[in-house]
Amino acid sequence: MAVDKKRKNTKAPASGPKRRKTQQSSKQIKRPVSVDALAWKTVDIPEMFDDAEGFFGLEEITGVDIVKDGDVVKFMAAVPKSEAEVEDDGEEFGGFDDEETPKPAENADQEVETSESKAEAASTPAKEKKASKDQKKPKEQQKQQKQQPKKEQPNKAANKKNAEDKKKARKNEKTTAEPKDPELETDLFTKLEELPEPEEEEIDMSEWVPLDLSPRMISSIAKLRFSKPTVIQSKAIPEIMAGHDVIGKASTGSGKTLAFGIPVIESWLSAAETRKQNKEERKGATALILSPTRELAQQIRDHLQALCKGLPTAPYICSVLGGMAVQKQKRQLQVADIVIATPGRMWEVMSSDNSVLASLRNISFLVLDEADRLLKDGHFKEAEEIFKALDRPPVEENNEDQKMGGTDEEGQEEEEEDSEEEEEEEEEEEEEEEHVNKRQTLIFSATFNKNLQQKLAGKSKFKATSTQDMEYLLQKLNFRETPKFVDANPVHQMAENLKEGLIMCGDMEKDLYLYATLMLQPTRRALVFTNSVNSVRRLTPLLENLNLPAFPLHSGMIQQARLRSIDRFKANEGAKKKNGSAAILVATDVAARGLDIPDVDLVIHYHVPRAAEDYVHRSGRTARASNSGTSILLCGPKEAVPTQRLVAKVHAQAEVKAGNSGNNTKKLVSSGLRTIDIDRRIVAKLRERVDLAKKIADAVQAKTMGGKEDDWMKKAAEDLGVDYDSEELEKAGKWGGKGSSKKQKQKEAQQMSKGELASLRAALRDLLSKRINTGVSERYLTGLDVSELLKGEQGLFLGQVDGLGLDD
Numbered sequence: 001m002a003v004d005k006k007r008k009n010t011k012a013p014a015s016g017p018k019r020r021k022t023q024q025s026s027k028q029i030k031r032p033v034s035v036d037a038l039a040w041k042t043v044d045i046p047e048m049f050d051d052a053e054g055f056f057g058l059e060e061i062t063g064v065d066i067v068k069d070g071d072v073v074k075f076m077a078a079v080p081k082s083e084a085e086v087e088d089d090g091e092e093f094g095g096f097d098d099e100e101t102p103k104p105a106e107n108a109d110q111e112v113e114t115s116e117s118k119a120e121a122a123s124t125p126a127k128e129k130k131a132s133k134d135q136k137k138p139k140e141q142q143k144q145q146k147q148q149p150k151k152e153q154p155n156k157a158a159n160k161k162n163a164e165d166k167k168k169a170r171k172n173e174k175t176t177a178e179p180k181d182p183e184l185e186t187d188l189f190t191k192l193e194e195l196p197e198p199e200e201e202e203i204d205m206s207e208w209v210p211l212d213l214s215p216r217m218i219s220s221i222a223k224l225r226f227s228k229p230t231v232i233q234s235k236a237i238p239e240i241m242a243g244h245d246v247i248g249k250a251s252t253g254s255g256k257t258l259a260f261g262i263p264v265i266e267s268w269l270s271a272a273e274t275r276k277q278n279k280e281e282r283k284g285a286t287a288l289i290l291s292p293t294r295e296l297a298q299q300i301r302d303h304l305q306a307l308c309k310g311l312p313t314a315p316y317i318c319s320v321l322g323g324m325a326v327q328k329q330k331r332q333l334q335v336a337d338i339v340i341a342t343p344g345r346m347w348e349v350m351s352s353d354n355s356v357l358a359s360l361r362n363i364s365f366l367v368l369d370e371a372d373r374l375l376k377d378g379h380f381k382e383a384e385e386i387f388k389a390l391d392r393p394p395v396e397e398n399n400e401d402q403k404m405g406g407t408d409e410e411g412q413e414e415e416e417e418d419s420e421e422e423e424e425e426e427e428e429e430e431e432e433e434e435h436v437n438k439r440q441t442l443i444f445s446a447t448f449n450k451n452l453q454q455k456l457a458g459k460s461k462f463k464a465t466s467t468q469d470m471e472y473l474l475q476k477l478n479f480r481e482t483p484k485f486v487d488a489n490p491v492h493q494m495a496e497n498l499k500e501g502l503i504m505c506g507d508m509e510k511d512l513y514l515y516a517t518l519m520l521q522p523t524r525r526a527l528v529f530t531n532s533v534n535s536v537r538r539l540t541p542l543l544e545n546l547n548l549p550a551f552p553l554h555s556g557m558i559q560q561a562r563l564r565s566i567d568r569f570k571a572n573e574g575a576k577k578k579n580g581s582a583a584i585l586v587a588t589d590v591a592a593r594g595l596d597i598p599d600v601d602l603v604i605h606y607h608v609p610r611a612a613e614d615y616v617h618r619s620g621r622t623a624r625a626s627n628s629g630t631s632i633l634l635c636g637p638k639e640a641v642p643t644q645r646l647v648a649k650v651h652a653q654a655e656v657k658a659g660n661s662g663n664n665t666k667k668l669v670s671s672g673l674r675t676i677d678i679d680r681r682i683v684a685k686l687r688e689r690v691d692l693a694k695k696i697a698d699a700v701q702a703k704t705m706g707g708k709e710d711d712w713m714k715k716a717a718e719d720l721g722v723d724y725d726s727e728e729l730e731k732a733g734k735w736g737g738k739g740s741s742k743k744q745k746q747k748e749a750q751q752m753s754k755g756e757l758a759s760l761r762a763a764l765r766d767l768l769s770k771r772i773n774t775g776v777s778e779r780y781l782t783g784l785d786v787s788e789l790l791k792g793e794q795g796l797f798l799g800q801v802d803g804l805g806l807d808d
């Protein structure tokens with residue numbers, strides 16, 4: 001549960017601490033508690049079971065009595081006598097250790113009541129009410145309101161007032177020396193909390209006003225320090241708030257998450273308020289957001305939770321993804337207001353549990369983030385199943401009885417029933433339509449294929465050519481109207497502040513050029529993309545041997561390890577230890593979509609991406625929001641043609657709009673992709689280190705893989721019906737062919753003795769400690785000296801500025 005504790009404390013100091021104090025002294029009594037509300041504690045399980053897809057989700061509970069009341073089993077747990085339902089239930093849901101604690105739906109409404117009424121009482125209710133009224137006023141009146149968010153400082157006002165009141169109270173206490181008033185006694189507990197918050201610089205939020213958001217939402221956005229909406233936010237939010245289905249396209253890092261997140265949360269806020277007023281029950285989740293990767297799903301959750309932190313009350317947001325315990329996710333889904341999920345796990349949970357489906361059937365929003373990726377490849381089937389299930393009307397048990405046969409005498413009745421059934425079917429259809437019509441569908445990505453874009457923009461007709469087509473799935477989505485196509489960047493596909501470069505190198509020299517590129521700008525946090533899991537496995541230790549803090553990320557890793565790598569990269573771990581070099585994430589395309597990691601300055605494509613959109617998304621991990629960044633493609637001779645094709649595709653539209661013509665190479669240059677001439681003499685001086693580091697990495701990997709390889713070979717030998725003897729088999733050429741020299745190398749690496757390995761390490765250490773003379777003004781290249789060099793006359797040895805010559 002994302003509850004703004006700070007706000008709670010500052011706005012309602014009198015009630016908050018008092019409640020805490022009473023709890024401390026109150027006796028614990030046992031009351032019936034729902035099984036989901038018990039303080040489950042996760043039992044540590046060995047790491048080897050971590051990725052058991054939720055099978056191993058052990059939790060334990062203590063201090064609970066199980067009482068049988070007739071047929072009903074009740075769980076009696078200790079609840080502090082005076083504890084209010086709305087208390088921070090961080091302990092209540094102790095089992096949800098990888099998520100914020102959920103709170104039951106009723107409590108969510110309760111929360112609206114309590115925290116808002118407190119907020120209103122403690123701050124400036126008149127202003128808030130006036131502001132929400134003003135939202136409905138005509139434009140000219142809103143003009144006056146424009147400055148309002150700036151003026152509106154409920155927290156500060158409340159703080160100041162409370163602090164003043166308390167000061168007065170303290171003064172009274174001193175002068176009158178009367179017995180302690182309980183109110184004043186409470187005051188002692190709040191001494192620290194009442195300290196004024198550090199003054200934040202005021203932020204002008206007037207540019208958000210035309211979007212017609214609630215004052216509390218604007219004030220929450222202000223806490224994120226986002227002074228104005230991005231283009232996609234300005235264009236998409238009003239359409240979504242007006243109830244339309246929307247397909248939104250905007251470049252990477254341009255704020256698409258909040259473009260759908262803000263209206264979704266606004267909708268939850270107003271629905272929660274309506275429920276409160278009408279004393280209605282919660283009817284399940286408000287939104288289902290689908291994401292193609294687990295990391296992105298977690299990130300969307302974090303992003304929305306950050307937005308909710310500034311609200312007086314917040315929806316419970318949960319993520320449902322593979323690699324986490326299924327049971328826990330099912331429990332969370334019972335109380336979730338906003339669900340963010342990967343399609344595979346969502347479908348697994350939905351199809352196995354009717355209550356999950358029931359709680360999602362009434363969603364107001366279905367959001368597909370990174371839609372083009374989501375409606376492709378592995379996710380296609382599950383996505384389709386999810387859409388179908390959401391639209392399917394609930395099966396009523398009575399219907400089953402009606403479908404059973406009857407006697408002749410009942411013929412007449414049957415006919416009547418038939419017509420009744422028909423009527424019911426019609427009603428059901430209507431209901432279904434009604435049901436579908438209630439839900440808005442929102443689709444976002446930075447890339448949609450060109451044909452589809454034209455169709456979305458209404459320039460040509462939708463027609464799916466196969467059932468494996470994205471258009472087919474779009475049709476399945478049952479938009480309630482022709483969706484509004486909002487294109488925030490019709491000309492350029494790439495982020496505005498991105499510089500793109502290309503380094504030509506030999507096919508076998510990529511490791512060397514990768515290292516050189518990293519060394520020439522060691523303080524820039526870099527994300528290195530490869531096309532295969534094996535390359536990640538090979539490159540990470542290679543870079544580590546070269547004293548660079550590198551972390552792997554690929555789909556073959558267990559989920560916890562994936563998240564750990566991202567966290568370590570985010571924290572720039574190892575940067576200080578390793579000669580001041582910034583952290584490096586070596587990843588497959590699992591990291592290409594959506595990941596928003598602050599301060600990634602450099603993206604290196606170790607392999608040319610297989611598709612143009614992958615290039616766009618990979619490169620989009622840098623130059624996000626208003627930041628700048630660099631994307632560098634390492635291109636071997638064999639990759640030259642696909643690279644030209646790819647980049648021409650990415651920049652084609654910009655070229656056409658700019659009225660340029662000419663061959664692809666010219667286009668590459670004119671569209672911003674520049675070839676970078678790294679001084680080859682410097683690169684040559686790095687070769688020995690890279691070769692050594694590679695040998696060490698290969699030896700270690702071969703030794704680790706050795707046993708597994710032998711197992712595989714044994715099995716293969718069995719399949720061939722021969723005795724297993726790897727040497728004999730190799731001699732006989734059974735393992736020959738294309739991979740035989742690689743195999744030979746692997747074998748050599750595997751057979752390297754400990755002593756040999758140690759001497760290689762010593763030699764590398766020695767090399768790494770030496771400075772490399774760049775041959776220019778007697779300057780040297782080492783981990784530390786490079787940053788020095790780059791700060792000063794970088795142009796001297798690189799030919800251009802900014803280390804790699806991407807600046808003019």
Ligand SMILES: Nc1ncnc2c1ncn2[C@@H]1O[C@H](COP(=O)(O)OP(=O)(O)OP(=O)(O)O)[C@@H](O)[C@H]1O
Nearest residue numbers: 226228229230252253254255256257446594596625
């Ligand atoms: N109005 C805003 N002003 C400034 N920064 C913003 C604003 N809205 C969002 N951001 C920030 O911009 C960054 C990128 O946002 P987000 O991750 O939503 O981009 P995106 O368009 O979804 O990118 P991608 O296509 O790569 O998924 C985030 O760090 C986010 O906090």
